[in-house]
Amino acid sequence: MPVINETLGQYSELFMLLAAGTYTVAFIAFAWDLAKSSKTFHAVDLKAAASAATEKVTVAAGRVSGGQRSSDAGGPAGRAERPTSGLTVENGTAAGDMKYAAERRVPARVAVALTVLGVLIHAAGVVTRALGAGRVPWGNMYEFLTTGAFVAVAVFLVALIRRDLRFLGTFVLGLAIIMLVAASVSFWTPVGHLVPALQSYWLIIHVSIAVLSSALFTLTFLMSALQLVQSHRQKALTAGRPDKLSFMRLVPNALSLENLSYRINAIAFIGWTFTLMFGAIWAEKAWGRFWGWDPKEVWTFVIWVVYAGYLHARATRGWTGTRAAWLSIVGYACVIINFTLVNTVFQGLHSYSGL
Numbered sequence: 001m002p003v004i005n006e007t008l009g010q011y012s013e014l015f016m017l018l019a020a021g022t023y024t025v026a027f028i029a030f031a032w033d034l035a036k037s038s039k040t041f042h043a044v045d046l047k048a049a050a051s052a053a054t055e056k057v058t059v060a061a062g063r064v065s066g067g068q069r070s071s072d073a074g075g076p077a078g079r080a081e082r083p084t085s086g087l088t089v090e091n092g093t094a095a096g097d098m099k100y101a102a103e104r105r106v107p108a109r110v111a112v113a114l115t116v117l118g119v120l121i122h123a124a125g126v127v128t129r130a131l132g133a134g135r136v137p138w139g140n141m142y143e144f145l146t147t148g149a150f151v152a153v154a155v156f157l158v159a160l161i162r163r164d165l166r167f168l169g170t171f172v173l174g175l176a177i178i179m180l181v182a183a184s185v186s187f188w189t190p191v192g193h194l195v196p197a198l199q200s201y202w203l204i205i206h207v208s209i210a211v212l213s214s215a216l217f218t219l220t221f222l223m224s225a226l227q228l229v230q231s232h233r234q235k236a237l238t239a240g241r242p243d244k245l246s247f248m249r250l251v252p253n254a255l256s257l258e259n260l261s262y263r264i265n266a267i268a269f270i271g272w273t274f275t276l277m278f279g280a281i282w283a284e285k286a287w288g289r290f291w292g293w294d295p296k297e298v299w300t301f302v303i304w305v306v307y308a309g310y311l312h313a314r315a316t317r318g319w320t321g322t323r324a325a326w327l328s329i330v331g332y333a334c335v336i337i338n339f340t341l342v343n344t345v346f347q348g349l350h351s352y353s354g355l
Helices: 002-073 093-102 106-133 141-162 166-185 202-238 246-250 254-287 295-316 322-339
Strands: none
Touching: 002 106, 002 166, 002 246, 106 141, 106 166, 141 166, 141 202, 166 202, 202 246, 202 254, 202 322, 254 295, 254 322, 295 322
């Protein structure tokens, strides 16, 4: 049996490596899509500007010639008919943006297909790790990172079914690659049994909800960061400055990003509430108390307070726009601290994660 477990562990590591490689290619494809889109939108802007300039010259020439003919005839000034320059609504920047964003762009399609392939390979890695360990594969930092990366990408793909969120692909896959590399380089742990405190069905309930909630918080963090960029870009365009971030036309406007982030944060917050509750119940089963001010418990509660403040402030206090985005980003920073520094630096009852 130990030989079989070790073999499955090796297969799991191979699958993780293949998944990371596939994600990297998909990441490049998503980045290529953004770069190609930026180039396309720039060409559209140049064409629109050239057409507008041609139209102005034609109208001005028509007015001059019309006025001259009117003067020669001794009658009232003639009205030059407004010529058409061939610039249709579809070639305008706003309509053109929507039309191009709605198209099934080839690099983006390839990137999504590669992401699906990568997540299937990643799933094989998670499953073989679970079979090798004879338990759920999230008992230490290595397993949490690999499983967390899988869930983040899987949630992104599921969200694509309902909304066109391909503009998040570069960022989601970039984060997944970082998590897989960190797991393999810094937190690798051989397949093994868990300490007695973790040998409970609460591990499945508590950690699985925490991982899913963290994946949703990851999406809202990326949306909030893009919201700040989009808000700055929209202000620059309103002020008449040139568009230096053409690829952001693939991204919804700042208000749409904020509303979508708020709804997903509300769902993730419910999940995090259950994470906190089930963690307290598990602590009572394992250590005989619901709360002990352990660093992990404290930071789990801090995350809950920050996101509760975010939801309350936005719903009742009018904290919208950039303030709401920054508060969401602060909440995700607390999530990162909880699953990095707290697990690796602080000493407590949760310091048994195989480090």
